[in-house]
Amino acid sequence: MANSPSGESVISRVVRVMAAFDRDVPTMTLSGLARRAGLPLTTAHRLVDDLVLHGLIERLPDGNLRSGMRMWELAARGSRALNLRELALPFMDDVQAAVHQHTTLAVLDHGTVLYVERLSSPKSSLDAAHIAQRMPIHAASSGLVLLAFSPPGFQDEVLSGPLAPVTPETVVDPALIRKHLAEIRQRGYVALPGIGVTEWTGIAVPVFGPGKTIAAALNAIVPRQEAAVPVTVPALLTAANGISRALKASAVPRP
Amino acid sequence: MANSPSGESVISRVVRVMAAFDRDVPTMTLSGLARRAGLPLTTAHRLVDDLVLHGLIERLPDGNLRSGMRMWELAARGSRALNLRELALPFMDDVQAAVHQHTTLAVLDHGTVLYVERLSSPKSSLDAAHIAQRMPIHAASSGLVLLAFSPPGFQDEVLSGPLAPVTPETVVDPALIRKHLAEIRQRGYVALPGIGVTEWTGIAVPVFGPGKTIAAALNAIVPRQEAAVPVTVPALLTAANGISRALKASAVPRP
Numbered sequence: 001m002a003n004s005p006s007g008e009s010v011i012s013r014v015v016r017v018m019a020a021f022d023r024d025v026p027t028m029t030l031s032g033l034a035r036r037a038g039l040p041l042t043t044a045h046r047l048v049d050d051l052v053l054h055g056l057i058e059r060l061p062d063g064n065l066r067s068g069m070r071m072w073e074l075a076a077r078g079s080r081a082l083n084l085r086e087l088a089l090p091f092m093d094d095v096q097a098a099v100h101q102h103t104t105l106a107v108l109d110h111g112t113v114l115y116v117e118r119l120s121s122p123k124s125s126l127d128a129a130h131i132a133q134r135m136p137i138h139a140a141s142s143g144l145v146l147l148a149f150s151p152p153g154f155q156d157e158v159l160s161g162p163l164a165p166v167t168p169e170t171v172v173d174p175a176l177i178r179k180h181l182a183e184i185r186q187r188g189y190v191a192l193p194g195i196g197v198t199e200w201t202g203i204a205v206p207v208f209g210p211g212k213t214i215a216a217a218l219n220a221i222v223p224r225q226e227a228a229v230p231v232t233v234p235a236l237l238t239a240a241n242g243i244s245r246a247l248k249a250s251a252v253p254r255p
Numbered sequence: 256m257a258n259s260p261s262g263e264s265v266i267s268r269v270v271r272v273m274a275a276f277d278r279d280v281p282t283m284t285l286s287g288l289a290r291r292a293g294l295p296l297t298t299a300h301r302l303v304d305d306l307v308l309h310g311l312i313e314r315l316p317d318g319n320l321r322s323g324m325r326m327w328e329l330a331a332r333g334s335r336a337l338n339l340r341e342l343a344l345p346f347m348d349d350v351q352a353a354v355h356q357h358t359t360l361a362v363l364d365h366g367t368v369l370y371v372e373r374l375s376s377p378k379s380s381l382d383a384a385h386i387a388q389r390m391p392i393h394a395a396s397s398g399l400v401l402l403a404f405s406p407p408g409f410q411d412e413v414l415s416g417p418l419a420p421v422t423p424e425t426v427v428d429p430a431l432i433r434k435h436l437a438e439i440r441q442r443g444y445v446a447l448p449g450i451g452v453t454e455w456t457g458i459a460v461p462v463f464g465p466g467k468t469i470a471a472a473l474n475a476i477v478p479r480q481e482a483a484v485p486v487t488v489p490a491l492l493t494a495a496n497g498i499s500r501a502l503k504a505s506a507v508p509r510p
C-alpha cells in the first residue's frame with residue numbers, strides 16, 4: 001500500500017529510517033539519516049517530518065534527530081520482550097550476584113538471536129551482547145541452546161543456510177554443530193569459548209514456556225581463562241528453572 | 256505523504272494500529288485490532304499484512320496478532336529510555352532493596368509522565384505505574400517533581416491547561432500546585448498521598464542531567480498508612496544523586 005515510485009511501501013521506508021539509529025550512533029543530522037537509511041534526501045525529509053509529528057523521532061535543540069520516546073512506548077506496550085524481561089529480571093539479578101559477570105536473556109527472532117535483556121556487571125570489561133542487538137544463531141551460546149530445543153525442521157533450515165564465522169573459533173561445520181546440539185540436549189547447557197567473542201566464554205541454558213516449548217536462553221559471559229564454568233552452570237540452571245516456572249504461571253490458559 | 260482518501264498519513268494509521276496493543280490486551284484478532292484502532296477492516300487488513308511482513312506485528316499460530324519483536328528492537332536501538340534505564344537500574348535496585356516497594360523512573364514526554372522503568376516488589380500489591388504507561392503530570396508525584404524543575408514557560412502551559420482529577424485527592428487548583436512546586440524546589444522531594452492512586456503515596460525526587468537540566472524523576476510508591484516517607488526520602492535522594500552522576504559521566508561532550 002502507498003508505494004513510492006520504486007514500489008517500496010511507506011512502512012518499509014519507516015523501518016529503514018528507524019533502523020538507522022543504534023547504540024553507537026543514537027543521534028544524527030537529516031542528511032546523515034538519509035545516507036544511513038539509503039533514501040534520497042527529499043524522501044527522508046518528508047518521512048522524518050511526519051515521524052517527528054507523531055513523536056516517533058525527536059528533533060533535538062541542535063537540530064539533530066533521535067529515536068523518540070513515543071516509538072519506544074508504542075513498541076513497549078504489549079511487548080513480548082518486556083513481559084519476558086519483567087518475569088526474568090529478579091532471577092537474572094540472582095545470577096549476577098552469584099557470578100559477577102554480564103547476564104543476558106535472548107530469544108530467536110527472524111532467524112537470529114535477539115538479546116532482550118542484559119544486566120551489566122561493573123566487573124566485566126566486555127562490550128558485547130547489548131540489549132536489542134542480534135547475533136547469528138551458530139555464533140552465540142544462547143543461539144545454540146535455542147536451536148537445540150527447536151523443532152528439527154527449523155534446525156535443518158538454519159544448518160543448511162550460510163554459516164559465516166564471527167571469530168576464528170566459530171563452529172561452521174553443520175555436522176559438528178549437530179553434535180553440539182545433541183550434547184546440549186543431554187547436558188542441559190552449553191559452554192563454548194570464543195565462538196562469538198574471542199577471549200570470552202558464553203554459558204547458556206534453556207528457559208521453557210508452557211508445554212515445554214523453548215522460550216528463551218539465559219546466558220552468562222565469563223572470561224575464558226577463568227575456571228568459572230563449573231560454578232556458573234548451577235546458578236544459571238537454578239535461575240532458568242525459576243523463570244520457566246514464572247512463565248508457566250503467567251500464561252493465560254487457552255480454551 | 257502517502258495519504259488515505261481521508262487525508263490521514265500511513266504513519267498516523269500505523270501509530271493507531273500499534274497503540275491498540277497494550278499490557279491488558281497484548282494479543283487480538285484482526286477485526287478486534289481494526290475496532291480498537293478505529294480503522295475500516297479492509298484498511299487494517301492491508302496495513303497489518305505489511306506490518307507482519309516487516310516483523311512489526313507477529314501472527315500467532317492461532318491467528319491472533321501481537322506486537323512484534325522487530326518493533327521492539329527498532330525502538331530499543333538508540334533509545335533514550337533504554338540508555339537512561341541502563342544507567343539507573345543498579346541504583347533502582349539499591350532503593351528497592353532498602354524500601355521493599357515499587358520503584359519507578361519517569362520522564363516528561365508530550366505533556367505527560369511516561370514511566371520508562373519499574374522494578375516491582377513482590378511485597379507490593381499495587382497494580383499501577385507500569386513500564387510505558389502514562390499519567391497526567393499533576394496527578395503523579397513524578398510529574399510534580401519533573402514540573403518543579405522545568406522552565407517557567409512549560410509550567411505555565413501545563414497549569415493553564417485542563418487539570419482533571421484522577422482521584423478525589425488529585426490537586427487541580429493551579430495556585431495550590433504552584434505552592435507544591437515551590438516546596439519541592441526547596442525540599443528536594445515530594446510526597447503527596449492519594450493524588451494518582453488512592454491508598455498509596457508516591458514519593459519522588461529529581462534526577463539531573465548535564466548542566467543541571469531535569470532528566471527524570473525517581474519514585475517509590477508506598478502504602479499511605481505506613482510511616483515510610485522519612486526513611487524512603489534519603490534512599491531516593493542517594494540513588495538519584497548516583498543516577499545524576501552517571502548521566503553526567505556518560506554525556507558526550509559537545510563542542
